[in-house]
Amino acid sequence: MAPAVHRIRQILLVSLLATGLCDAAQAQDYVPDQVLVRFKPGAGKSAAATGASVGATPMKTISRLGIVQMSVNPGADMDDVIAAFQANPMCDFAEPNYIIRTLATTPNDPDYATYLWGQNNTGQFSGTVDADIDAPEAWDATTGSNTIIVGVIDTGIDWDHPDLNDNIWSNPGETVNGSDDDGNGYIDDVRGWDFVDEDNDPDDPTNGHGTHVAGTIGAEGNNGTGVAGVAWTVKMIPLKALSDAGSGTTLDAIEAINYVTDLVQNRGVTVRLTNNSWGGGGFSSAL
Structure with a gap:
């Protein structure tokens, strides 16, 4: 490094x-209906299938880091959405897009x-x-x-x-x-x-x-x-x-x-x- x-x-x-x-x-607050996800290289169809299962749509990708900002169905239970991603062994992590403050x-x-x-x-x-x-x-x-x-x-x-x-x-x-x-x-x-x-x-x-x-x-x-x-x-x-x-x-x-x-x-x-x-x-x- x-x-x-x-x-x-x-x-x-x-x-x-x-x-x-x-x-x-x-309180831990976050942007409603958004999740940050990173999959392992080669996840391909597996990642797409998991996203589709929770109604997740890519919004923005930070290519160098492999992090994808995704929108999910309005009102979706965030715990359920994150659990669905984390259940995929090709998922490195999934988490809310937390709010930060001064x-x-x-x-x-x-x-x-x-x-x-x-x-x-x-x-x-x-x-x-x-x-x-x-x-x-x-x-x-x-x-x-x-x-x-x-x-x-x-x-x-x-x-x-x-x-x-x-x-x-x-x-x-x-x-x-x-x-x-x-x-x-x-x-x-x-x-x-x-x-x-x-x-x-x-x-x-x-x-x-x-x-x-x-x-x-x-x-x-x-x-x-x-x-x-x-x-x-x-x-x-x-x-x-x-x-x-x-x-x-x-x-x-x-x-x-x-x-x-x-x-x-x-x-x-x-x-x-x-x-x-x-x-x-x-x-x-x-x-």
């Missing part, structure tokens, strides 16, 4: 473990973004002095680099924000010309992708969660504007897997992760890690 891909999976695993703990008490809520207090005590705690909120990440000490060593690329899987990013726009990644293999220049299956993905609306505008117009996350990671520092991210200089890929309402699906998240993995394995883009501040649903074999 390539080191960069291994690193992406390590970061994702840590994020998923954390989100699972946070959301353990929440974690935490960004407050609208005007001083919230001003006193970033987590970076440099001086006791400004009666906290313990120096109980922080020692950001100033780290900045003495480095303030980041344009060679560090981070995928932000969230509600999108306000990529035109004055404190973020210089730190937004630009796809070196793509131009805005109505064509898929780099052959990755996404047309004009010059700054990432919106997997919710399936277009090339992964903006964050109303929710703000992804923009807040991006600011924590990489708001431009020492520019006299707004706040400073942990990395003053970095390149962030907006990957919108959560809607403006703050929710998405397992499939949206899978597609975002697959996009990053393809960049690393096939496009020569050295993405170092992804940020995944979301959770919910149940355990997902597909994810």
